[in-house]
Amino acid sequence: MKIAVCIKQVPDTANVKLDPETHTLKREGVESIVNPFDLFALEAALRIKEAAGGEIVAITMGPPQAETVIKEAIGYGVDEGLLLSDRAFAGADTWATTAALAKAIEGLGEVDLVICGKQAVDGDTAQVGPGIAQRLGLPHVAFVKGFREIDDKHLVVERQMDDGYDVVDLPLPALMTVVREVGEPRPPSLKGKMRAKKYTVPMQGAVELGLDESQVGLAGSFTQVVKVFAPSHSGDRRMLEGSDEQMGAEVIDALVDTQVIMVGS
Amino acid sequence: MDYFFTEEQEMIRDLCRQIAEERIKPVRAELDEKEEFPSEIMKALAQADLFQIIIPEEYGGLGGGCLENCIAVEELSRACCGVSTSYAASFLGAYPMLLFGNEAQKEKYLPLIGSGEKLCAFALTESASGSDAASIQTEAKKDGDSYVLNGSKQWITNGGEAGVYTVIAITDRNKGARGATAFIVEADDPGFSIGKKEVKMGIRASATSELIFKDCRIPADRVLGKEGLGFVVAMRTFDKSRPGVGAQAVGVAQGALDEAAAFARVRKQFGKPIITFQAVAHMLADMAVDIEAARALVYAVARYVDSGAKDFSKVSAIAKVFPTDMAMRVTTNAVQVLGGHGYMREYPVEKMMRDAKILQIYEGTNQIQRNVIGQELNKEYGRKK
């Protein structure tokens, strides 16, 4: 079975500081780590490989220094890595990110399974996994928390829901995103770490992926972050008193007055 | 202090430290309390290739030596000696195969041990023979293409958990010390079973059990080296493994100092942190002196062993005696620094003190080590006339 795992380099949020003026992350001097959810994706891939055999390729899109997350993945025991890096990729939204990742996965040949983390701890959209599936025309299951059956034709997975879980029979090829419950990431291995030291991470840019500059990065994005700010909570506050009915009615009046809601047609 | 490790040795240290912090420390008290074997941790160590470190590269290992073993064992012991004993005992069982195994035996067993698929164990001690190993009673009789083992072994680390055992048994009672032979026994060999699991003072996460051989029939090609070499196999194995016990001692003592120093900085009496009282600071200072001296000794002897030296019985014994006596002192004083807190199971130092005690006993008591050192001195000074 050939498995592609998408891993993202993110700032170590445990140590990240906010600039009190601009409310943006202070990225300078902040260590980069593998997105924690993607460690679960790697663990899932390694377990599936143990059960069904095959090969694992870890892919990341990011600046050149994102090569360290690929090396880390090699340390955990993945077979190959791929770094997608290009000036043209800068400012990509989830749409443009999936464009590059999907092309790269296509380029790997017959991939049976794509695994992503549940979400990235910086971007937090949880859109990239399903977005890749859509572009590749693959069925996908998000929030996988466990496996019941694994073979090279299909997987039976448990999908986490708010009120329990679903059991889904997933024919391959397919994509899934995984949550923490899928299994505690194993420690890296000595042989893996030694291999990682010597491993040259292959790199591809827009040209190698066969993508036009208009399809990637800021140019290929529908959304743009204009400003990052902490919503201000200041404003008028009014304390209401009286019975529940009275206060409820007053709240509705206030919301209608300020045109937060509209009543009637 | 920089001991000028290679990149590979640093990787071993860092990885063991990571596993110790993430996997061992959070569960050590519970494993101790429940006297539970750390199967999950053994699996993590296997996945991290840590059982590969002394296995030669031809058999899929990393080809490390005594020093690599010491580095790993020290870091694991800093968190829990019960775990490090279970880990190190697998190498104790594997050394005889490394040192005396033939090609077929190495090919069959070393990859299994290196991958961690099977734990290994070493069985010499019996109920009536501890220090006096030559008095063992378990016997192996040749019968056609097989040997038939009868008897029992006592206090065998990893007994019941291991898949492969190196067992020393008597093949010829008339030959005295040349009458013993080392065998490889597999857990599912007919007539082999596990007896009582001991209840212990310390290293309670490790399994210490009785092995029972009742007409246990094994193929003749399981002999290590050749008939009559049993005690040579055992002695050569201990020569290699003793610095590892010294490394356990350095690790557990360091763990105790870590706790004691941190505690002494925050515990206030008479309005001041207790570390500001000279009596306490000096106790901590003596611990640090002891530990660094022992560490330097262990690494130096391990490097000497790895250099291909032949005559290392004496220094190997020295690298066990000094660090393990040191660890007993240091862990006892760590309890003292913590006072009543140190005596409580809620804090890890009382466990460290209980754990440290075994290091002065197993793999040859410290009295026996001194006998070895004394005999060597006698020989050396006899020659020097």
Ligand SMILES: Cc1cc2nc3c(=O)[nH]c(=O)nc-3n(C[C@H](O)[C@H](O)[C@H](O)COP(=O)(O)OP(=O)(O)OC[C@H]3O[C@@H](n4cnc5c(N)ncnc54)[C@H](O)[C@@H]3O)c2cc1C
């Ligand atoms: C400084 C900054 C500026 C940004 N600017 C914009 C912008 O202008 N417009 C906009 O729309 N968004 C912007 N983003 C968000 C950015 O586009 C997203 O981080 C990115 O598209 C991935 O989405 P996500 O982080 O929500 O990932 P999610 O969808 O939450 O991630 C889910 C999974 O997808 C995989 N994955 C995600 N990203 C990658 C990757 N790069 N490589 C490999 N696998 C991956 C991982 O497996 C991950 O667990 C910005 C983010 C930052 C930090």
Ligand SMILES: Cc1cc2nc3c(=O)[nH]c(=O)nc-3n(C[C@H](O)[C@H](O)[C@H](O)COP(=O)(O)OP(=O)(O)OC[C@H]3O[C@@H](n4cnc5c(N)ncnc54)[C@H](O)[C@@H]3O)c2cc1C
């Ligand atoms: C937790 C644990 C794990 C163990 N694991 C293993 C294992 O995996 N494999 C294995 O084969 N064995 C194992 N042993 C056995 C261990 O090696 C023996 O306990 C040790 O060699 C001492 O033997 P003994 O306990 O019978 O003590 P004894 O030999 O009865 O000694 C009792 C006391 O007398 C002293 N003494 C004895 N003879 C002399 C002498 N000639 N000169 C001076 N003092 C002497 C000793 O130093 C000791 O203080 C283990 C023991 C324990 C407790």
